[in-house]
Amino acid sequence: MLNLDRRRRDLRRDGARFLVGIVGLLVAELVVPAASFLAADGVVHGFLFGASLGVLLSGVFRATARQALSSTLALGVGFALGAVVDLF
Secondary structure, three states, X not given: OOOXXXXXXXXXXXXXXXXXXXXXXXXXXXXXXXXXXHHOOXXXXXXXXXXXXXXXXXXXXXXXXHHHHHHHHHHHHHHHHHHHOOOO
């Protein structure tokens, strides 16, 4: 079972992570469109979307810095690979 070490609520830290995640999601959706020729078949878009989601969720769940970094990278890489792999 996954052990989630929760920290005490710190509105500045958690709020900043949440806002950075929201801004990242907006950048991923508005600035780097999935069908862009710069996005290399959506890999950049997927990575930005997943990483932003990881930062946002680390603020919501009060994750430690190590957990925030690992979840951000894992979600970023996962969404980037998901953009490349076409199952159907």
